[in-house]
Amino acid sequence: MIGGGLAGLSSAVALAEAGYRIRLLEKRPHLGGRAASYVLPGGEHIDNCQHVTLGCCTNLEDFYRRVGAAEKIRSYDRLLFAGPDGRRGVIKSSLLPPPLHMAPSFARFPLLGWADKRAIARALLTIARSGGRPADLSNDSGGITMLAWLQRHRQTERAIRRFWGVILVSALNEELDRTDARYGIDVFWKAFLSTRRGYRVGIPCVPLGELYDGCREAIERRSGEVLLRAGVRGFLVTGNRVEGVEKDNGSVEAADYYLAAVPQDVLPELLPAHVVEREAVFSNLRNLRTSPITGVHLWFDRVVMDEPFLTLLDSTTQWIFNKTQLYGGVMENGGQYLQLVISASYSLVPRPRQEIIALCLDELREVLPAIRGATLIKGTVVKETSATFSPASGSEQWRPSQKSPLANLFLAGDWTATGWPSTMEGAVRSGYLAAEAILSDAGAPQKFLRPGLSAEGLARLWARES
Numbered sequence: 001m002i003g004g005g006l007a008g009l010s011s012a013v014a015l016a017e018a019g020y021r022i023r024l025l026e027k028r029p030h031l032g033g034r035a036a037s038y039v040l041p042g043g044e045h046i047d048n049c050q051h052v053t054l055g056c057c058t059n060l061e062d063f064y065r066r067v068g069a070a071e072k073i074r075s076y077d078r079l080l081f082a083g084p085d086g087r088r089g090v091i092k093s094s095l096l097p098p099p100l101h102m103a104p105s106f107a108r109f110p111l112l113g114w115a116d117k118r119a120i121a122r123a124l125l126t127i128a129r130s131g132g133r134p135a136d137l138s139n140d141s142g143g144i145t146m147l148a149w150l151q152r153h154r155q156t157e158r159a160i161r162r163f164w165g166v167i168l169v170s171a172l173n174e175e176l177d178r179t180d181a182r183y184g185i186d187v188f189w190k191a192f193l194s195t196r197r198g199y200r201v202g203i204p205c206v207p208l209g210e211l212y213d214g215c216r217e218a219i220e221r222r223s224g225e226v227l228l229r230a231g232v233r234g235f236l237v238t239g240n241r242v243e244g245v246e247k248d249n250g251s252v253e254a255a256d257y258y259l260a261a262v263p264q265d266v267l268p269e270l271l272p273a274h275v276v277e278r279e280a281v282f283s284n285l286r287n288l289r290t291s292p293i294t295g296v297h298l299w300f301d302r303v304v305m306d307e308p309f310l311t312l313l314d315s316t317t318q319w320i321f322n323k324t325q326l327y328g329g330v331m332e333n334g335g336q337y338l339q340l341v342i343s344a345s346y347s348l349v350p351r352p353r354q355e356i357i358a359l360c361l362d363e364l365r366e367v368l369p370a371i372r373g374a375t376l377i378k379g380t381v382v383k384e385t386s387a388t389f390s391p392a393s394g395s396e397q398w399r400p401s402q403k404s405p406l407a408n409l410f411l412a413g414d415w416t417a418t419g420w421p422s423t424m425e426g427a428v429r430s431g432y433l434a435a436e437a438i439l440s441d442a443g444a445p446q447k448f449l450r451p452g453l454s455a456e457g458l459a460r461l462w463a464r465e466s
């Protein structure tokens with residue numbers, strides 16, 4: 001098994017529990033892939049970037065439970081937004097049945113006008129009444145963009161900017177004019193309309209790396225092994241079969257089954273060129289584009305924020321996470337550590353790090369006035385230029401199934417065909433699907449994939465009718 005991100009880990013744990021002996025080879029010195037944490041030269045433990053999950057991510061939840069990490073995720077059911085002048089607005093569930101459960105807080109939401117709310121309510125109702133599959137999308141084979149769909153449904157400019165854009169750019173890491181409308185609509189159906197708890201935000205209360213302690217144990221319990229700093233240079237392929245993997249140190253390992261759980265741009269580099277050219281499944285991976293995320297880490301000399309996290313409207317900074325509070329503690333010097341997230345951060349990629357910090361600080365001073373009297377002790381910017389694959393129109397066609405054209409090679413990764421965008425849930429789904437495919441090939445089929453949340457209330461009736 002090559003790759004110790006969530007796709008590789010979830011597959012490895014599932015297969016180990018099914019009694020298989022796993023050898024997991026990971027290039028880096030730690031597990032978790034893109035959802036990992038590490039220690040800076042100054043000693044600070046930081047996540048590669050803040051990662052959040054949602055209540056509708058049932059497979060990630062299942063994986064965390066299997067590896068004993070579920071209690072390290074804290075769930076929040078109040079979404080707090082701030083306008084550029086600092087004014088706050090809350091979205092939360094009420095006792096009304098889905099899809100109306102958020103209507104009362106939405107009606108009171110102060111950061112949108114009535115014309116915006118009417119337009120949004122109309123479009124949300126269209127999604128809800130169709131069970132998440134609006135008729136105008138089923139007839140649209142070309143894959144229209146989310147922006148085009150919103151314009152077709154007469155959304156105001158402010159509704160697009162302050163509502164649809166805010167939620168979807170974070171959830172899908174792409175601009176609305178590049179996002180396939182199917183992905184965007186799916187987010188609203190699964191997280192906000194079909195169930196009461198789909199939108200709940202789950203945030204780790206420990207550095208990401210601590211979530212994977214149980215993985216190694218689950219694999220080793222079945223005589224398996226997890227090898228770090230064990231990069232793979234390539235697959236040795238004869239005809240239609242993999243005969244072994246060559247590691248960076250030149251040694252060769254052989255197995256009954258091989259699982260490639262590496263990013264989509266790495267896989268073709270590990271396969272012989274003639275295999276990539278021969279099999280469209282591999283060569284087509286070049287068509288999957290990626291989009292960037294920028295994380296900004298700020299350490300202040302005092303407490304500047306009371307809320308656990310905050311979503312900003314009309315600003316470059318999209319989310320602020322109060323890491324000190326989320327970790328449930330206080331900093332020894334009485335200070336506070338915040339992490340900011342900017343998804344689809346194309347405009348920031350070429351900009352110098354100090355300039356990005358200055359830009360974010362300017363915005364934060366309006367939203368968190370206590371920053372005006374505080375001193376920034378340290379700031380770090382982490383630019384992930386290829387953070388996720390882009391859910392662009394038509395991208396679904398390039399995502400391969402977990403069974404590859406080579407007889408004993410299987411694929412896992414958030415980029416394989418899961419129906420989900422590039423997320424931790426997508427990665428775990430791919431891992432479970434790959435494990436199922438391997439067991440099925442071995443003649444011992446077993447199910448690992450968990451179903452999504454079932455629609456509730458009126459949403460359930462409408463989902464049935466559609």
Ligand SMILES: Cc1cc2nc3c(=O)[nH]c(=O)nc-3n(C[C@H](O)[C@H](O)[C@H](O)COP(=O)(O)OP(=O)(O)OC[C@H]3O[C@@H](n4cnc5c(N)ncnc54)[C@H](O)[C@@H]3O)c2cc1C
Pocket residue numbers: 002003004005006007008025026027028031032033034035048049050051052053230231232233261262263266293294295384386387388412413414415422423424425426427
């Ligand atoms: C900045 C950022 C923020 C994000 N925020 C969120 C979020 O809030 N919520 C969410 O759900 N998702 C988020 N994501 C997406 C999420 O991190 C990914 O979808 C998920 O972690 C992908 O897991 P994976 O196992 O498919 O791939 P990866 O995590 O990329 O794992 C692949 C592994 O393969 C290893 N590898 C590569 N080449 C080799 C080789 N030659 N030999 C051996 N090993 C190799 C890599 O080191 C890596 O560990 C974010 C991603 C980024 C980058």
